[in-house]
Amino acid sequence: MSRASICGQSLFALPSAAKPSLTKPSNKETSMRGYPKTPDQIHEIEDAFADGMSLRAVVREFHISRQTARIIRDGRHPLQNVDPIYERCPGCGGKVTLPCVLCRVQKVMCIERAIRVNLHDRRQQVDTKRWR
Numbered sequence: 001m002s003r004a005s006i007c008g009q010s011l012f013a014l015p016s017a018a019k020p021s022l023t024k025p026s027n028k029e030t031s032m033r034g035y036p037k038t039p040d041q042i043h044e045i046e047d048a049f050a051d052g053m054s055l056r057a058v059v060r061e062f063h064i065s066r067q068t069a070r071i072i073r074d075g076r077h078p079l080q081n082v083d084p085i086y087e088r089c090p091g092c093g094g095k096v097t098l099p100c101v102l103c104r105v106q107k108v109m110c111i112e113r114a115i116r117v118n119l120h121d122r123r124q125q126v127d128t129k130r131w132r
Contacts, residue, residue: 037064037077037079038079039079041062042072042079042080044062045058045062045064046072046080048062049072049073055069055073058073084097085097089102091103092106
C-alpha cells in the first residue's frame, strides 16, 4: 500500500460532493460572461453595488470580469447612460450629440474636393507644346 493512501482512500482526492464543477452554467441567463450585457443586467449589477456588495461578490454572483464590474461601479459603462446628451455644434449650430457627424463629413468632403481641384490644376499647367 502506498503512503499516499490510507484505508484505500487517497489523501489528495476530494470527496465527490466537494469537487468543484469545471463546467459552464448551462443557462445563459445565469452566466453573463462573454455575452453582451443588456441594460436590465447592468441595472441589476448597479443595484447590487448600491446594496453594499463588494466587487468580488458581484463578480462571483453575476459571472462577469472584475474589469467589467469596475466599469459599471464607476458609471463608465456605455449602457448606463442610455439618454443621449444633445449640445449645440460649434461648427454648424445644430443640436446634436458631439462629435457632429455632419461637420466631420463636410470637412472630409472639402478636403477631397481640394485634392481633386489641385490635381486638375496640375494637369492644366503641364506644357504640352514641347511634346510634339
